[in-house]
Amino acid sequence: MKILCAIIDDEPLAAALLEGYVRKISYLKLVGVYNSAITALKDLRDKDVQLLFLDIQMPELDGIEFAKIVTKGVRVIFTTAFPEYAIEGYKVDALDYLLKPIAFEDFEKSAEKALEWFNMKKKQDIYLRDRFVLLKSDYKLVRLNLDEILYAEGVRDYIRFYLRNGETLLSLMQIKKLEEILPPPEFIRVHRSFMVHLPDVTVFEHNRVMVGDVSIPVSERYKSRIQDYLEQHTLN
Amino acid sequence: MNRHIAGFCHMALWAFLFLSPLTFWRGTGIKFVQYMMYCMQPLVVLIVFYLDYLYLAPKYFVSGTHRYYLIVNLILLILLGVFLHEWLVYTNMVFPFPNMRQHDAIDVFTGILYHTLNLAVFAGGSTALAVARRSVNDDQNKKELEAIRAKAELNSLRSQINPHFLLNTLNNVYALTTIDQKRAQDAIQQLSKLLRHMLYDNQEEMVTLSSEIQFLESYINLMKIRLAETVEVTFNHQIAKPDVKIAPHILISLIENAFKHGVSPSEHSFVHIDITVSDKELTCRIENSNHSKSSQDRSGHGIGLNQVQRRLDLAYPNRYVWEKGLSDDGTLYSSNIKIEL
Numbered sequence: 001m002k003i004l005c006a007i008i009d010d011e012p013l014a015a016a017l018l019e020g021y022v023r024k025i026s027y028l029k030l031v032g033v034y035n036s037a038i039t040a041l042k043d044l045r046d047k048d049v050q051l052l053f054l055d056i057q058m059p060e061l062d063g064i065e066f067a068k069i070v071t072k073g074v075r076v077i078f079t080t081a082f083p084e085y086a087i088e089g090y091k092v093d094a095l096d097y098l099l100k101p102i103a104f105e106d107f108e109k110s111a112e113k114a115l116e117w118f119n120m121k122k123k124q125d126i127y128l129r130d131r132f133v134l135l136k137s138d139y140k141l142v143r144l145n146l147d148e149i150l151y152a153e154g155v156r157d158y159i160r161f162y163l164r165n166g167e168t169l170l171s172l173m174q175i176k177k178l179e180e181i182l183p184p185p186e187f188i189r190v191h192r193s194f195m196v197h198l199p200d201v202t203v204f205e206h207n208r209v210m211v212g213d214v215s216i217p218v219s220e221r222y223k224s225r226i227q228d229y230l231e232q233h234t235l236n
Numbered sequence: 237m238n239r240h241i242a243g244f245c246h247m248a249l250w251a252f253l254f255l256s257p258l259t260f261w262r263g264t265g266i267k268f269v270q271y272m273m274y275c276m277q278p279l280v281v282l283i284v285f286y287l288d289y290l291y292l293a294p295k296y297f298v299s300g301t302h303r304y305y306l307i308v309n310l311i312l313l314i315l316l317g318v319f320l321h322e323w324l325v326y327t328n329m330v331f332p333f334p335n336m337r338q339h340d341a342i343d344v345f346t347g348i349l350y351h352t353l354n355l356a357v358f359a360g361g362s363t364a365l366a367v368a369r370r371s372v373n374d375d376q377n378k379k380e381l382e383a384i385r386a387k388a389e390l391n392s393l394r395s396q397i398n399p400h401f402l403l404n405t406l407n408n409v410y411a412l413t414t415i416d417q418k419r420a421q422d423a424i425q426q427l428s429k430l431l432r433h434m435l436y437d438n439q440e441e442m443v444t445l446s447s448e449i450q451f452l453e454s455y456i457n458l459m460k461i462r463l464a465e466t467v468e469v470t471f472n473h474q475i476a477k478p479d480v481k482i483a484p485h486i487l488i489s490l491i492e493n494a495f496k497h498g499v500s501p502s503e504h505s506f507v508h509i510d511i512t513v514s515d516k517e518l519t520c521r522i523e524n525s526n527h528s529k530s531s532q533d534r535s536g537h538g539i540g541l542n543q544v545q546r547r548l549d550l551a552y553p554n555r556y557v558w559e560k561g562l563s564d565d566g567t568l569y570s571s572n573i574k575i576e577l
Contacts, residue, residue, distance in 0.1 A: 010501045011404070011407075011408060011462050011463075012462075012463070012464050012465070013408045013411040013412055013415065013461065013462070014407060014408065014411055016411060016415055017410070017411035017414060017415065020414060020415070035464050035501040036500075036501035036502035037501075038502050039501075039502050058501075059499070059500060059501065059527065060500065060501065060502065060527075081400070081403045081404055081407050082400070082403070100403075100407040100410075101406065101407045101410035101411070
């Protein structure tokens with residue numbers, strides 16, 4: 001798998017340096033180098049691109065604004081000399097943040113982060129398309145249909161899946177890992193040890209949700225995640 | 237100087253108060269012992285004067301606690317009034333009322349009142365003097381502070397190096413080291429020239445024209461590294477007298493401004509700089525393409541154009557002409573400056 005990437009930096013040398021770095025990394029494929037954000041915007045519209053190395057301080061259009069415009073599937077790694085933009089950068093959901101001058105080692109780490117993300121994304125897409133995952137349970141590899149899951153509870157190093165037919169399935173896995181596999185908004189983490197299948201939630205309360213007649217706690221920390229869902233769907 | 241005059245005034249006052257009886261001493265039959273006893277009166281005045289002048293007025297009156305000042309003075313003056321009255325009665329120099337009946341209550345009262353009021357005049361005078369002296373000192377301090385502040389402002393105007401410029405340049409040089417080592421070496425040399433000028437020459441009030449031109453050259457060369465090759469940058473200079481002195485870092489601000497607004501990565505851009513120096517006059521013409529929207533700070537210097545005006549006013553009052561503005565179609569910005577040397 002190759003990640004299609006582009007470099008956008010108004011300073012030719014900065015762009016040239018990154019270009020050299022990209023060519024050294026086997027899983028990155030360069031589709032364009034741009035010194036002008038405006039040109040990049042026009043040109044990239046017709047190209048497949050997954051990852052941008054994006055400078056923040058540019059004339060015409062700054063990197064933060066640029067990141068807001070690009071399509072959702074495109075991930076951004078900001079490159080800038082000024083850490084004061086980091087917070088704003090993370091607000092637009094940047095994958096990473098490289099502070100200039102950028103050493104190859106740092107660049108490589110960022111690229112690996114991107115690779116991990118795209119690999120995970122690819123798996124996630126397959127799980128969602130085929131609506132099942134395979135997971136180890138009791139030394140066997142068992143098939144778990146996503147539509148079967150009502151909710152999942154983390155118990156120490158294990159996760160117990162509660163299924164629609166009343167059965168449960170125990171598998172050795174961290175809930176954090178599960179969170180990466182089962183994507184929102186269909187599956188949402190509501191508590192340190194709980195994930196729920198949102199379409200099966202029938203009642204939302206202040207600090208718990210009901211799945212069937214089972215009450216699942218909602219902790220403060222994860223409340224914001226269902227907040228959006230509630231706001232979008234609440235009738236009155 | 238002022239201090240000496242003030243000291244002399246004090247001496248004169250006391251000399252007058254202590255010695256004036258001696259001027260009509262002859263023929264009055266007053267003895268020296270009596271004169272010495274008379275001296276108790278100016279002595280008490282002296283004590284009251286300096287007590288107020290040096291202690292009570294600065295501590296209580298000036299600081300605003302007038303109540304304490306009044307109470308302390310009132311008690312002090314009445315006690316001293318009583319003392320003086322008793323002293324004069326005791327020494328039989330009943331003054332100022334020689335006919336005073338010693339045990340008449342009203343006479344005693346008026347005697348004490350006389351001395352108290354007499355002392356009060358001095359206490360009031362000394363307080364007024366203390367307040368006046370203080371306000372004169374305050375004025376002087378204020379003037380000194382202002383002078384120091386103006387100097388500091390000038391220094392900071394001269395010496396600001398924009399950290400963004402420095403960091404951006406270093407990042408570009410870093411990139412150059414992997415791409416073209418020869419150019420990277422050149423760039424480092426330019427940067428070190430620029431820094432030397434900023435850190436050392438810059439501390440002088442005036443620098444030689446040749447050093448300033450070299451500084452501008454370093455700056456322009458470093459800017460060029462950061463720009464695409466499509467950007468046209470020219471720098472011409474004709475210097476008749478390279479040793480003439482000028483105030484540093486006035487022109488740099490104008491050039492920075494040209495780079496700041498004149499360079500666009502997607503459109504045709506140019507920056508043209510011409511500097512001519514004759515015997516008496518420096519002329520600098522800067523023209524650049526105008527691209528209004530620019531978020532990037534290309535400044536090598538923290539100084540904006542309004543501060544340039546201030547610098548010019550400080551260094552060349554009424555000896556410069558500065559014309560600047562956009563062309564009618566808005567595509568060209570020019571800034572022309574003439575300075576009488």
